[in-house]
Structures are given as structure tokens and as C-alpha cells.
Amino acid sequence: MFAAYEFINCDAGKAEQVVKQLRKIKGVKQAHVVTGLHDIVAYVEATSLNDLTRLIISKIQGTKGVNRTLTCMVVNGN
Numbered sequence: 001m002f003a004a005y006e007f008i009n010c011d012a013g014k015a016e017q018v019v020k021q022l023r024k025i026k027g028v029k030q031a032h033v034v035t036g037l038h039d040i041v042a043y044v045e046a047t048s049l050n051d052l053t054r055l056i057i058s059k060i061q062g063t064k065g066v067n068r069t070l071t072c073m074v075v076n077g078n
Helices: 015-022 049-060
Strands: 002-010 028-033 040-046 066-073
Touching: 002 015, 002 049, 015 028, 015 040, 028 049, 040 049, 049 066
Parallel strands: none
Antiparallel strands: 002 040, 002 066, 028 040
């Protein structure tokens, strides 16, 4: 299993709408609107690195209202 935390910046005032859309995406295990430098933090999982890459680039970055993402890969999930 491959996993990552996604720190997501959205269009102003769109975080709640974006998080609702993210939660519908297969592989997004959790997504929360947060305060601080980023608008949303999401935890994502996929069975392969290629699937995780597609999830992040195609699905998450392709979600309307998402401006920028920062990906932190999980290297020790124990």
C-alpha cells in the first residue's frame, strides 16, 4: 500500500465545496478543512505508486477549485 498526505490550497471561499468533492474520490481516506498555510489536508492511499500518482495528479489536482497541492509521501506506515 502506498500512502500520502496532501496539503491543498483552494480558491478563496471554496474549501468546503472542494472537501466534499475530494471525499467522493476513491482512495481519499480522509479530507478535512483546516486552518493555517493550507486549506485542506487529505490522507490518500493506493495499491501502487502509479495509482497514487494518478490519484494525486488526475483526481485531486483536477478537482475544480484546487489551486496547489503539496504531497508528503508516507515512508513508514507502521
